[in-house]
Amino acid sequence: MLTSLPDPAPGTVRRTLSLEVSPDGDWSAGLRVTASGRDLLVSGGGADRVVRETRMSVTVDAASRVTAVESELPAAVTDPLIGATVVRGFRARLAAGDELDPSSLQAAVLDELPTVRLISGYAQVIELIAGRGDALASHHDRRSPPVGICAGWAPGATADTRVRAGVPVVTGTPLAPALASMTACFHTEPVLRPRSMRRRRILDVTARGGGYEIFQYHRDSHVDAGLREGALHEYEVHARVAPDSAGEHTLERIDVVPHALPFAECPLAAPNAADLAGVPLRDITAAVKGRLAGTRGCTHLNDTLRFLRYVPALTGYLPEATTRKAG
Secondary structure: OOOOOOOOOOOEEEEEEEEEEEEEOEEEEEEEEEEEEEEEEEOOOOOOEEEEEEEEEEEEEOOOEEEEEEOOOOHHHHHHHOOOEOOOOHHHHHHHOOOOOOOOHHHHHHHOHHHHHHHHHHHHHHHHHHHHHHHHHHHHHHHOOOOOOOHHHOOOOHHHHHHHHOOOOOOOOOEOOOHHHHOOOOOOOOOOOOOEEEEEEEEEEEEEOOEEEEEEEEEEEEEOOOOOEEEEEEEEEEEEEEEOOOOOEEEEEEEEEEOOOOOOOHHHHHHHHHHHOOOEHHHHHHHHHHHOOHHHOOHHHHHHHHHHHHHHHHHOOOHHHHHHHHO
16 A cells, blocks of 8 residues: 655646545435546646646436536537446547547546446445445345456456355455645545545656656545545556657556555556557557456556556646757
8 A cells, every 4th residue: 555656756747637436325326426637737846837627527327327517518528428328338439529639637537437437336345344244245246347357357366256155345445545645746636525436546747868757646445434545446657658750659668566456366467567568659548458458457457557648648738848849
């Protein structure tokens, strides 16, 4: 479990994203997602500059359909989403439209909806354990992820074995330190609410040595009725990206460090991220899907690796990038 995060160096652009996921009365009835994000150019000496910010609220019903979107996005973007399911085909729907900037904070929030729907299932499991653990067997039969979907749900692995035995799949979450105690460079979030999930992301892009050093942090956590925050998924990523004269940004190297994860097998996916070296970031989504499919990957790690697609847009905020283009 990490207890601190590196401060961004001067000349870094930091994207931060926070999504609070809470039950719409009950976890099985639907979700309310309250999201915020910020792009910050870190200059040091008190001269940091906010480049972009966003806030958004989305409600999702029991059938995983979007029922409302409150944001600064135009109706041309949000109206077609009403009634759309976030479970399957949602990201393709987002990509098909011309009105949404795919590099924007708003696009980043909407892209999270399929997996925050998934992690809400863990919240229900955790709260069942705290309340009436005997009800878990029938719950898992209905709601468990398909066996083979990722390293943690490999056939015969811990999760699969627990489901077959009819015992709790998630047996507890380690105490997560308050994010504000880990870094001072995160945008202001709403206070924690009982019985909620919280997803945070940090993406740092720093110009260095003719390329870009990348740092990422990802944490999913559950907040119980007593406001104890427990970590469910936690990763840090270190990478280097090289630009070329054609404007491409290629992943030169990448290292994933797993931290808090629900099952013993989950960390087995982390070394496979090295297979992405050499991939242009415009192709990162397809490469993650193809090279880290099934038990070679982890649903939440794969989403974290896909987040690298925002790096090219963020480099445009850096003074070094502006100077190079002008020259």
